[in-house]
Amino acid sequence: MLISNLTFVVTEQCNFNCTYCPQTKNKQTLPLNLIETAVNFFYPFLKRDKKIHVGFYGGEPLLAFEQIRRTALHLLGKNQTGHKEMEFSLTTNGSLLTDEMLEFFNRCRFSLTLSFDGLAQEMGREKGSLEKTLRVMKRIREHPGINFEINSVFSPLTVPLLADSLRFIIEQGGPEITFTLSALEYWNPQAMETLKKELQRLTDFLAIYYKENGKIPVKNFQAQAADVNRGVFRCSAGNEQMSLAPDGKVWGCFLFHDYFKTRQDDPQYWDYCFGDLGDFIENYGSRYVEKLVNYCQLQQDLFQVEGEFCFLCKELPGCMVCPVYAAYSTGALGKISCRHCALMRTQSRAFSFFKERE
Ligand code: SF4
Numbered sequence: 001m002l003i004s005n006l007t008f009v010v011t012e013q014c015n016f017n018c019t020y021c022p023q024t025k026n027k028q029t030l031p032l033n034l035i036e037t038a039v040n041f042f043y044p045f046l047k048r049d050k051k052i053h054v055g056f057y058g059g060e061p062l063l064a065f066e067q068i069r070r071t072a073l074h075l076l077g078k079n080q081t082g083h084k085e086m087e088f089s090l091t092t093n094g095s096l097l098t099d100e101m102l103e104f105f106n107r108c109r110f111s112l113t114l115s116f117d118g119l120a121q122e123m124g125r126e127k128g129s130l131e132k133t134l135r136v137m138k139r140i141r142e143h144p145g146i147n148f149e150i151n152s153v154f155s156p157l158t159v160p161l162l163a164d165s166l167r168f169i170i171e172q173g174g175p176e177i178t179f180t181l182s183a184l185e186y187w188n189p190q191a192m193e194t195l196k197k198e199l200q201r202l203t204d205f206l207a208i209y210y211k212e213n214g215k216i217p218v219k220n221f222q223a224q225a226a227d228v229n230r231g232v233f234r235c236s237a238g239n240e241q242m243s244l245a246p247d248g249k250v251w252g253c254f255l256f257h258d259y260f261k262t263r264q265d266d267p268q269y270w271d272y273c274f275g276d277l278g279d280f281i282e283n284y285g286s287r288y289v290e291k292l293v294n295y296c297q298l299q300q301d302l303f304q305v306e307g308e309f310c311f312l313c314k315e316l317p318g319c320m321v322c323p324v325y326a327a328y329s330t331g332a333l334g335k336i337s338c339r340h341c342a343l344m345r346t347q348s349r350a351f352s353f354f355k356e357r358e
């Protein structure tokens with residue numbers, strides 16, 4: 001087992017209730033006594049020849065700042081003579097960020113991804129959160145040790161504001177943005193038409209922005225412009241990536257914990273769960289390989305849309321569907337809904353169009 005990505009799901013609580021979030025919230029928080037055991041066990045497996053990403057995930061992870069602080073400090077303490085290159089990261093709605101937290105993240109050189117939907121923010125979240133998030137954005141930017149990014153999510157409800165929202169964030173001096181389309185809701189034909197128009201408007205704006213500034217601030221379009229041959233996507237869960245959940249269970253990625261916590265009788269549960277941390281530590285030699293075989297099947301060409309394999313699709317190179325996110329709609333890992341596929345095709349066409357314009 002060699003790991004380049006280790007995630008701690010520090011809490012399942014969240015102080016927001018975003019309409020597009022698939023997570024099942026509850027009060028569970030990662031017990032402090034599991035942190036030292038987990039760090040001591042996983043540390044020797046962290047790769048030496050590659051940057052290690054240590055992620056903190058929620059709910060809203062800042063509700064468990066003490067867990068984050070202890071994990072980062074324990075890892076840094078262990079690494080004093082280990083010479084492994086580590087980068088800490090977390091995604092937050094930003095509402096709970098204090099000066100103490102910002103100083104800690106600055107000192108430990110965290111990557112911080114702020115969930116911010118721009119002008120669409122108040123349609124999916126509480127009123128007044130747009131102004132608050134703009135102030136948070138400004139405070140984060142005052143800390144040069146923090147590597148700052150934004151993640152925006154759009155749904156059928158908020159899609160009419162997609163292009164204006166991303167443009168607004170860019171014009172407010174925001175950092176690089178990644179946007180995601182919520183595949184959990186029904187996109188009726190009108191919403192799909194709006195999506196096409198909004199991607200067209202975004203493409204027009206980005207093409208001009210690129211000519212004037214020599215860069216593309218929306219990350220979804222960057223690989224396209226760089227002409228990267230991305231090959232067939234494969235999920236990295238289990239394969240170089242491991243995650244510890246608040247109930248002490250070990251998974252190949254934090255999303256598996258969330259998906260399976262309400263599906264404990266699902267026949268796929270034990271195909272992917274590595275078991276409790278203590279049990280995994282005792283048996284990891286056999287347990288890891290036994291589950292890894294299943295994780296290795298999670299690649300785009302083996303996924304299916306309505307019984308049709310993705311390897312038959314001409315959009316396969318560059319199509320990246322997270323199998324767990326897709327399973328929230330279909331109820332099975334490896335299956336993708338038609339609406340999710342339609343969203344991928346629409347985005348893929350917009351990326352190709354951008355490449356032609358650029
Ligand atoms: S594709 Fe999804 S399940 Fe796989 S590693 Fe990425 S986020 Fe996790």
Ligand code: SF4
Pocket residue numbers: 300305309310313314315316319320321336340341342344345
């Ligand atoms: S566009 Fe649809 S069918 Fe094609 S690879 Fe992506 S998910 Fe599969």
